[in-house]
Amino acid sequence: MAWKRICGADEVLENTAKKFNIDGIPILLVNYGEGYRAIPPICPHMEEPLEESGVIVRCVLTCTKHLWSWDLKTLEMKGETEKPLKVYDVKQEDGVILANIEEELAYEFDGAEEEDDDFFK
Amino acid sequence: MKITVESRSGSCAAFQCGERETILYAGLRQGLNLPYECATGTCGTCRARVMSGVIEMRWKEAPGAKKLKPDKGDVLMCQTRPLSDCMLRVPSDIATTCGNRPASRRGVIRGIRRLTNDVAHFELYLTEPMDFEAGQFVVLETGDLSGGRAYSMVNFDNSTAKVTFVMKRKPGGGFSDWLFTRRADEVQVEVFGPLGRAVYRPEEGKNIICIAGGSGIAGMMSILEHSTRADHFKNYEGAVFFGVRTLSDAFFLEALARYVTASNSKLRVTIALSHEDAKTPTHPDYPVLKLASGMVHDVAADTMQGRYENSVVYVAGPPVMVDSAIRALIMGGVPTLDIRYDKYS
Numbered sequence: 320m321a322w323k324r325i326c327g328a329d330e331v332l333e334n335t336a337k338k339f340n341i342d343g344i345p346i347l348l349v350n351y352g353e354g355y356r357a358i359p360p361i362c363p364h365m366e367e368p369l370e371e372s373g374v375i376v377r378c379v380l381t382c383t384k385h386l387w388s389w390d391l392k393t394l395e396m397k398g399e400t401e402k403p404l405k406v407y408d409v410k411q412e413d414g415v416i417l418a419n420i421e422e423e424l425a426y427e428f429d430g431a432e433e434e435d436d437d438f439f440k
Numbered sequence: 441m442k443i444t445v446e447s448r449s450g451s452c453a454a455f456q457c458g459e460r461e462t463i464l465y466a467g468l469r470q471g472l473n474l475p476y477e478c479a480t481g482t483c484g485t486c487r488a489r490v491m492s493g494v495i496e497m498r499w500k501e502a503p504g505a506k507k508l509k510p511d512k513g514d515v516l517m518c519q520t521r522p523l524s525d526c527m528l529r530v531p532s533d534i535a536t537t538c539g540n541r542p543a544s545r546r547g548v549i550r551g552i553r554r555l556t557n558d559v560a561h562f563e564l565y566l567t568e569p570m571d572f573e574a575g576q577f578v579v580l581e582t583g584d585l586s587g588g589r590a591y592s593m594v595n596f597d598n599s600t601a602k603v604t605f606v607m608k609r610k611p612g613g614g615f616s617d618w619l620f621t622r623r624a625d626e627v628q629v630e631v632f633g634p635l636g637r638a639v640y641r642p643e644e645g646k647n648i649i650c651i652a653g654g655s656g657i658a659g660m661m662s663i664l665e666h667s668t669r670a671d672h673f674k675n676y677e678g679a680v681f682f683g684v685r686t687l688s689d690a691f692f693l694e695a696l697a698r699y700v701t702a703s704n705s706k707l708r709v710t711i712a713l714s715h716e717d718a719k720t721p722t723h724p725d726y727p728v729l730k731l732a733s734g735m736v737h738d739v740a741a742d743t744m745q746g747r748y749e750n751s752v753v754y755v756a757g758p759p760v761m762v763d764s765a766i767r768a769l770i771m772g773g774v775p776t777l778d779i780r781y782d783k784y785s
Contacts, residue, residue, distance in 0.1 A: 374770045383766045386776040398776040
């Protein structure tokens with residue numbers, strides 16, 4: 320377990336997202352009003368930077384570039400979204416947001432690596 | 441040449457591709473829903489990885505290729521021609537489409553006519569008629585200039601050999617610059633289409649909102665023509681926001697006024713002026729058209745706030761305007777499936 324401090328809970332306003340660098344790992348912290356999500360800072364679709372392209376409204380994160388969106392409470396994919404968000408576990412303690420970061424979470428953008436994994440199954 | 445594409449789920453589809461056509465166009469015309477948006481090298485949506493075979497890229501510097509990893513064999517399918525049988529991986533699910541399949545046709549451009557200082561109207565006469573949906577576009581290519589340009593159809597007709605377009609002249613903008621200076625000529629072009637998913641379908645049964653900047657109004661005119669003919673505004677409302685710099689940059693006003701009148705004012709049209717104040721609340725020559733000052737996405741957002749219920753929203757125009765408009769729509773609670781746009785500017 321490696322719970323790392325991301326920031327103070329008041330550093331990321333409701334319905335906004337802010338990018339942090341935690342020991343070299345880029346983390347986007349999203350405050351959706353009813354909670355926080357720590358995710359890789361790019362859209363799993365086409366690598367758009369979600370800090371700029373993302374909109375958070377009514378607990379849903381939408382990337383404005385191609386309208387992929389996710390319910391941040393349930394992580395359910397909305398509309399025509401084809402890939403789930405990857406998330407780091409988060410918790411809030413004494414006004415501080417912590418994320419459990421074992422290793423950097425990344426998305427596969429071509430499917431090739433996924434197949435390589437299958438090879439060893 | 442035989443092209444095999446493997447989808448993300450691992451399923452494979454195979455199709456034939458001619459020597460002169462791109463892998464994207466070959467797949468689309470044979471009914472596969474390969475991923476794409478612009479079909480002209482700018483958006484990057486049609487990326488794929490070549491696993492085997494030899495290819496050539498038509499436009500190596502395509503803006504959409506910036507994020508690709510060429511050393512791993514990444515390509516844009518819209519710019520890739522096969523030189524042998526090829527096997528590609530595509531990062532999405534692939535299925536066979538129903539409905540209109542795009543095809544290659546030849547055509548002649550005639551009747552180039554200036555609408556404003558930097559916008560012209562032109563007509564394309566096809567050798568074979570084409571069926572398309574309101575809101576779709578085609579890619580035009582000439583032998584003289586390399587690379588295709590996407591234009592949305594302005595008119596709407598079933599199985600028609602005559603289609604009309606508008607283009608904005610971009611200084612140094614290749615095709616438009618070249619076409620702009622050829623008013624009297626008949627220009628031979630290759631045409632691929634129809635393309636695009638930002639279409640109007642009367643059976644959806646929803647109010648229509650159009651937010652367009654400059655020549656982005658083209659596809660909206662087709663949507664208005666179809667919806668007017670389908671008597672759509674008998675049961676639903678419509679709102680069009682047309683953004684231009686100044687009043688003298690606006691065009692299609694007569695047609696827009698005609699659509700408003702035909703709808704018994706169930707359709708409202710607002711011309712948003714970004715670079716001058718609206719001196720009157722309505723257009724001096726077309727009083728059924730409203731005028732407003734400001735960026736078109738702001739005018740639309742202010743007017744429509746809380747009134748997006750049961751609406752499909754079409755957006756077209758310069759990329760910054762499209763992004764801002766989409767952001768405002770999401771903030772306004774419009775479901776993503778009801779936002780329609782094709783990014784090819």
